[in-house]
Amino acid sequence: GENVEQHPSTLSVQEGDSAVIKCTYSDSASNYFPWYKQELGKRPQLIIDIRSNVGEKKDQRIAVTLNKTAKHFSLHITETQPEDSAVYFCAAKDNYGQNFVFGPGTRLSVLP
Amino acid sequence: EAGVTQFPSHSVIEKGQTVTLRCDPISGHDNLYWYRRVMGKEIKFLLHFVKESKQDESGMPNNRFLAERTGGTYSTLKVQPAELEDSGVYFCASSRQGASTDTQYFGPGTRLTVL
Numbered sequence: 001g002e003n004v005e006q007h008p009s010t011l012s013v014q015e016g017d018s019a020v021i022k023c024t025y026s027d028s029a030s031n032y033f034p035w036y037k038q039e040l041g042k043r044p045q046l047i048i049d050i051r052s053n054v055g056e057k058k059d060q061r062i063a064v065t066l067n068k069t070a071k072h073f074s075l076h077i078t079e080t081q082p083e084d085s086a087v088y089f090c091a092a093k094d095n096y097g098q099n100f101v102f103g104p105g106t107r108l109s110v111l112p
Numbered sequence: 113e114a115g116v117t118q119f120p121s122h123s124v125i126e127k128g129q130t131v132t133l134r135c136d137p138i139s140g141h142d143n144l145y146w147y148r149r150v151m152g153k154e155i156k157f158l159l160h161f162v163k164e165s166k167q168d169e170s171g172m173p174n175n176r177f178l179a180e181r182t183g184g185t186y187s188t189l190k191v192q193p194a195e196l197e198d199s200g201v202y203f204c205a206s207s208r209q210g211a212s213t214d215t216q217y218f219g220p221g222t223r224l225t226v227l
Binding site: 004032034042043044045046049051091093099100101102103104105 | 116147153154157168171214219220
């Protein structure tokens with residue numbers, strides 16, 4: 001079955017700097033990769049996703065890149081702000097199953 | 113549109129007791145999923161309903177867990193009898209059927225503590 005790894009587990013950056021979180025997956029059949037942000041005490045919220053027919057997707061300060069050959073995908077946050085502080089989860093899904101396999105999460109702290 | 117809701121938000125029970133968690137998906141969403149996050153670890157899949165049918169229950173840990181979705185609307189997840197290792201946050205998510213099944217919307221979760 002699919003296995004998703006995520007690094008780093010914690011990340012601290014200064015406000016205004018960039019943050020990068022990387023995930024790897026094991027199942028080459030996976031073709032959909034969402035990123036969820038979970039603020040303290042709140043529900044996971046989808047922030048960006050990418051499908052396997054695309055190499056990069058950007059939405060304002062956040063972007064996701066996908067390398068299908070290497071089976072890894074990354075979340076990039078530029079010009080970080082304190083409100084970006086949260087736990088970020090990556091996930092992978094294939095065409096056959098409907099459930100996500102999540103990474104263990106990255107706790108991002110943006111220091112003022 | 114209203115989001116996914118879950119009840120209760122918190123539940124504290126003693127080992128051996130029974131707890132029932134409820135999830136109301138977004139109206140019109142045929143797909144309903146249960147996930148669990150234990151002690152800061154990854155969010156793990158439990159099971160998936162399509163309408164009232166269990167599509168995939170491969171993530172259910174054991175037969176102490178019973179999920180139902182009678183009528184294909186809300187779902188319940190019962191833990192009976194609860195054990196200490198069942199403590200965690202139980203999330204429900206829903207998605208549409210068809211071409212947009214990929215996007216799953218999560219509920220706020222139920223934090224279960226078994227003492």
